Amino acid sequence: RSKIPQVGKVLTRWSGQILETMDGLALIGADQPSNGKVYLISGDSGMGLTHGTLGGLLIADLLSQTPNPWAKLYDPHRFRWRAFLPYLRENLNTLWQYRNWFKTEESAMHRLQQGDGVIVQEGLHKVAQVRDENGEEQKLCAVCPHLGGLVQWNQGEKTWDCQCHGSRFSEKGEVINGPAREPLKAMV
């Protein structure tokens, strides 16, 4: 802004996730080869504009059953041996995230600043505690409804994030990003 003063005020901010595939190529094609009703373009690795164009051409060919030399390359169901080690590493990392179940912290509501969140142990329960920007306290079940990982407070985004498979929830527990489909449960 010091270099380009005419850029004006910041009006809004957002964030997103970059989806990386195991072999570095996007996933473009039929989601379920057998039924052919759903087609996807994903795993863009930050190249959404390129894949939007490429995927539009490729999927148009797939729908009209026109042979396309890229079809196998981008097939979402492809298997590549060179992707096996990254796949294994990612899955070990997912398992590693479950270690958070063994961390304990006593109730911290008294020392939470506005906009802070923390996971604490309350009896047998893991509880996601947050003090929102208005100073109000929220208590949610910290267990991710997808596959039981524990969410963590993301101070930058003010969200509850699950590091197992990337689900993200608002500070009130609503789903922002799957694979979880259910919100975090409220605790009383």
Ligand code: FES
């Ligand atoms: Fe949370 Fe899978 S367990 S996203």
